[in-house]
Amino acid sequence: MTQDNQPHAATTLSARRLKWHAQDEAIILMRTDCPVCRSEGLTSRARVLISCDGRDVVATLHQIDDDWLALSEAGLSEAAWSRLGAEPGADLKVSHAPTLRSLSDVRQRMTGKRLPSDGFDRIVTDIAAGLYSDIHLAAFISACSTLSLDIDEITSLTGAMVNVGEQLDWNTDMVIDKHCVGGLPGNRTTPIVVAILASLGLTVPKTSSRAITSPAGTADTMETLTQVDLSLPDIRRVVETEGGCLAWGGAVQLSPADDILIRIERALDIDAEGQLIASVLSKKIAAGASHVVLDLPVGPTAKLRSAAGARALAQHMTIVARGFGLKTHCVFSDGLQPVGRGIGPALEAWDVLRVLQRSKSAPPDLRERALTLAGAALELAGRAKPDTGAAMAQDALDNGSAWSKFQAICAAQGGLREPPRAAQTAPVAAIRSGVLKAIDNRKLSRLAKLAGAPERPAAGLTVHKRLGEQITIGEPLLTIHAEASGEIDYAMSYAHANAGLFTIEG
Amino acid sequence: MTQDNQPHAATTLSARRLKWHAQDEAIILMRTDCPVCRSEGLTSRARVLISCDGRDVVATLHQIDDDWLALSEAGLSEAAWSRLGAEPGADLKVSHAPTLRSLSDVRQRMTGKRLPSDGFDRIVTDIAAGLYSDIHLAAFISACSTLSLDIDEITSLTGAMVNVGEQLDWNTDMVIDKHCVGGLPGNRTTPIVVAILASLGLTVPKTSSRAITSPAGTADTMETLTQVDLSLPDIRRVVETEGGCLAWGGAVQLSPADDILIRIERALDIDAEGQLIASVLSKKIAAGASHVVLDLPVGPTAKLRSAAGARALAQHMTIVARGFGLKTHCVFSDGLQPVGRGIGPALEAWDVLRVLQRSKSAPPDLRERALTLAGAALELAGRAKPDTGAAMAQDALDNGSAWSKFQAICAAQGGLREPPRAAQTAPVAAIRSGVLKAIDNRKLSRLAKLAGAPERPAAGLTVHKRLGEQITIGEPLLTIHAEASGEIDYAMSYAHANAGLFTIEG
Structure with a gap:
């Protein structure tokens, strides 16, 4: 018997690239009155299967009643276009999308039943293949949050996410990784930690993400210093010669379902513990890590708002990681205020350089955090005795070997360059005197983004004051950096x- | 302090209607490089607030990099266009959408916590105002399904859904309604039940939906017989003169959030009990009903698959209804096979007419079901003693008063007309002899839709055989009705x- 919902072959339409951005959603636009919509009985928002030259993509159908799209054409969103690998004018076949068996698993979870591991395998396979609409993704995420994933389910989800992507193998039992759960602007310890660890002979194949909602990701910052868009063979070559790399993870398919899920989690502004654990660990396991140090900043305007929540997260993360032979160490850090002075890709790169170069103007908090994390990694890896890791890391930093290693890594990735500086700056002055009592990390991030970060690498903020400092009215609290005066004005307004950006009292 | 995410007024763009159908999703298309996207820092799939001449609509942003949209233009999906009530070239202001407080309630429910009634009020108010994206809607629906709504929550949700729409009042304590939970093709009892009850002097202001996934809704069928697109004053006039009406509910804003939620539930193919109850009851309460008879067909290919599930649904529905002073009676009916002979708007209308006209060719099962339901309504309303309602209903049908009342209602709605007949028909013959053991209702519905129902009112099926009948190979099991030979071919293939459409054994 043929498939229920594919009664016969579809007619052909001509592919048209609309340069249409619907973030990562694959959408096809067809005339309501085109022969395919009529003969297939396709209606708006139907899920359709697009076939082109042997490649299949599932997309959401939008329809139009206007002549700017011909009856014989089908317009594609960028996500559909790139996944199909189509050429303009290519023949597309469009038919009803097949029913996904894994949606029965999602519906099962939506009735409050826990899923066995093959259920997660089916779901994650279909997600990674781009077969889920945003509605399906949101329903799955919500189902896994409303009845929170138990340890078995988190383990199943993590394993499924690892299995659908590439998996790196480094021919060594000791591969170090480092991850921060995020939420703290300026917390750019990774380049420093990687340089220290690699300078001490450890293998640290670090792949990082670009910013999605923050003013800078590690990949954005590193891109102002060197090339980060490395292929897998390039990553291998850099790590084999230098022991570490600082690459963008997007060019490598590590846990690709994670990227799809994260987009929806951000739209919902939720980050359920189980999914957070699977997200972090799947990337680390796929990258071939054996030991991971996790930075968990806790503070009222950080991602983790309570110490108890952070401890529970750490405990569950450790249990799940152990199931995959991955050893973890969690560092609970202060999440009350931003780290370093710069917020934004290039401004954070300058902070990183100052620490590595042992400049007098290096921000001491960034340096201390990097040393703590590098020390924890050295102890976790058995390279330093308990409570001696930070000192070992400090030696590597202070004797210049970390800075040498950082330059060597950048040279291997394509050459070290100087980060750009913004064309325009403007100070934001205190509107009263007193003691600085609180800084809102979320509002600070938003301000940096309004100034143009991360799209404009030189844009962002430098923060001049720290908690507890005495402030005099009229003194600059921060400086806005931007490419154009319009952006300065915009951020300034x-x-x-937003008086709550800085709380000054007394 | 100004709102966190609306730092300043937006620049103006010129409205362009793209005749772009994304079902009910409000979408705005802007150039990635337009001044508003740049100055507001808007990225693809951001939620934005569109303001036009005093009206505000929240929409999802899509972006393009192509000259067919000017830098000064913004293209609107049909949902955005109609909600804004814009004119071509109107000035649009576009800025970041305000943060919705109700999304905190959704996130609360997504952590497994039950919501108080003001949480549902906030959520439903924002849903009805069109402020939720599909992602938000799906997350909310999934959260209410994964941890199923308890009776208090169903009551809160129902009340919130009633409150955001119009509410009708009929100046009488006895207003009868009738509802079928659906899933059984051809089960078109409503026009007959309304005619019988109105002919006996009851007030039956019936509003019905059009088909969404089925081959015909009551409004589609009635539209082949008379005008159904009635305004609220028209509905009042018809009900005041004739005691009943058979109108389309879409022109009246009864429980408008329900229509928005149903679209996502269909995409997910779920119909959680709590949401089903709130959906049905909110429409009835908003329509001013005091007494409702519910038809619950049970069968393996109907919506309700088990008798136990149907009983639990009936029990919960009754408890929630009672909280709103609404009296219910549930009729569990046979959901094994389609009802009557026709499937599709006009073909079902012919069946209805034959029953009302007491034709010898009237399908007896449709007649019996209508009498059972009308009888239950008469007993529920206290107009008939227990076990005498069906006989009273039969009198009204057999003495011609129901048919007279039906004609009068249609005349008041704009005149009775003859349903159309399809241009083409073709029989589907049995491929073996034996006894007809099973009919797949879902596949039958799909076949009728492939033939063109409900968009083409005359299209659909006539089913010639019923369960238990002896079938001879080559005998026609059903006839396909369509407007064009292509559609006949399509349905025929x-x-x-699909041999499983009919199961013939022995």
Whole structure:
């Protein structure tokens, strides 16, 4: 018997690239009155299967009643276009999308039943293949949050996410990784930690993400210093010669379902513990890590708002990681205020350089955090005795070997370059005197983004004051950096409208 | 302090209607490089607030990099266009959408916590105002399904759904309604039940939906017989003169959030009990009903698959309804096979007419079901003693008063007309002899839709055989009705590929 919902072959349409961005959603636009919509009985928002030259993509159908799209054409969103690998004018076949068996698993979870591991395998396979609509993804995420994933389920989800992507193998039992759960602007310890660990002979094949909602990701910052868009063979070559790399993870398919799920989690502004654990660990396991140090900043405007929540997360993360032979160490850090002075790709790169170069103007908090994390990694890896890791890391930093290693890694990735500086700057002054009692990390991140970060690498903020400092009215609290005066004005109006950015009392 | 995410007024763009159908999703298309995207820092799939001449609509942003949209233009999906009530070229202001407080309630429910009634009020108010994206809607629906709504929550949700729409009042304590939970093709009892009850002097202001996934809704069928697109004053006039009406509910804003939620539930193919109850009851309460008879067909290919599930649904529905002073009576009916002979708007209308006209060719099962339901309504309303309602209903049908009342209602709605007949028909013959053991209702519905129902009112099926009948190979099991030979072929190829449509054994 043929498949229920594919009664016969579809007619052909001509592919048209619309340069249409719907973030990562694959959408096809067809005339309501085109022969395929009529003969297939396709209606708006139907899920359709697009076939082109042996490649299949499932997309959401939008329809139009207007002549700017011909009856014989089908317009594609960028996600559909790139997944199909189509050429303009290529023949597309469009038919009803097949029913996904894994949606029965999602519906099962939506009735409050826990899923066995093959259920997660089916779901994650279909997600990674781009077969889920945003509605399906949101329903799955919500189902896994409303009845929170138990340890078995988190383990199943993590394993499924690892299995659908590439998996790196480094021919060594000791591969170090480092991850911060995020939420703290300026917390750019990774380049420093990688340089220290690699300088001490450890293998640290670090792949990082670009910013999605923050003003900078590690990949954005590193891109102002060197090339980060490395292929898998390039990553191998750099790691084999230098022991570490600082690459963008996007060019490598490590846990690709994670990237798809994260997009929806951000739209929902949720980050359920089980999914967070699977997200972090699947990337690390796929990258071939054996030991991971996790930075968990805790503070009222950080991602982790309570110490108890952070401890529970650490405990569950450790249990799940152990199931995959991955050893973890969690560092609970202060999440009350931003780290370093710069916020934004290039401004954070300058902070990193100052620490590595042992400059007098290096931000001491960034340096201390990097040493703590590098020390924890050295102890976790058995390279330093308990409570001696930070000192060993400090030696590597202070004797210049970390800076040498950083330069060597950048040279291997394509050459070290100087980060750009913004064309325009403007100070934001205190509107009263007193003691600085609180800084809102979320509002600070938003301000940096309004100034143009991370799209404009030189844009962002430098923060001049730290908690507990005495402030005099009129003194600059921060400086806005931007490419154009319009962006300065825009950020400035936000800064002035948001007194809660800095709380000054007494 | 100004709102966190609306730092300043937006620049203006010129409205362009793209005749772009994304079902009910409000989408705005802007150039990635337009001044508003740049100055507001808007990225693809951001939620934005569109303001036009005093009206505000929240929409999802899509972006393009192509000259067919000017830098000064913004293209709107049909949902955005109609909600804004814009004119071509109107000035649009576009800025970041405000943060919705109700999304905190959704996130709360997504952590497994039950919601108080003001949480549902906030959520439903924002849903009805069109402020939720499909992702938000799916997450909410999934959260209410994964941890199923308890009776208090169903009551809160129902009340919130009633409150955001119009509410009708009929100046009488006895207003009868009738509802079928669906899933059984051809089960078109409503026009007959309304005619019988109105002919006996009851008030039956019936509003019905059009088909969404089925081959015909009551409104589609009635539209082949008379005008159904009635305004609220028209509905009042018809009900005041004739005691009943058979109108389309879409022109009246009864429980408008329900229509928005149903679209996502269909995409997910779920119909969680709590949401089903809130959906049905909110429509009835908003329509001013005091007494409702519910038809619950049970069968392996109907919506309700088990008798136990149907009983639990009936019990919960009754408890929630009672909280709103609404009296219910549930009729569990046979959901094993389609009802009547026709499937599709006009073909079902012919069946209805034959029953009302007491034709010898009237399908007896449709007649019996209508009498059972009308009888239950008469007993529930206290107009008939227990076990005498069906006989009273039969009198009204057999003495011609129901048919007279039906004609009067249609005349008041704009005149009775003859349903159309399809241009083409073709029989589907049995491929073996034996006894008809099973009919797949879902496949039958799909076949009728492939033939063109409900968009083409005359299209659909006539089913010639019923369960238990002896079938001879080559005998016609059903006839396909369509407007064009292509559609006949299309439906025929599906019928031939799906032996499971009819199960013939022995």
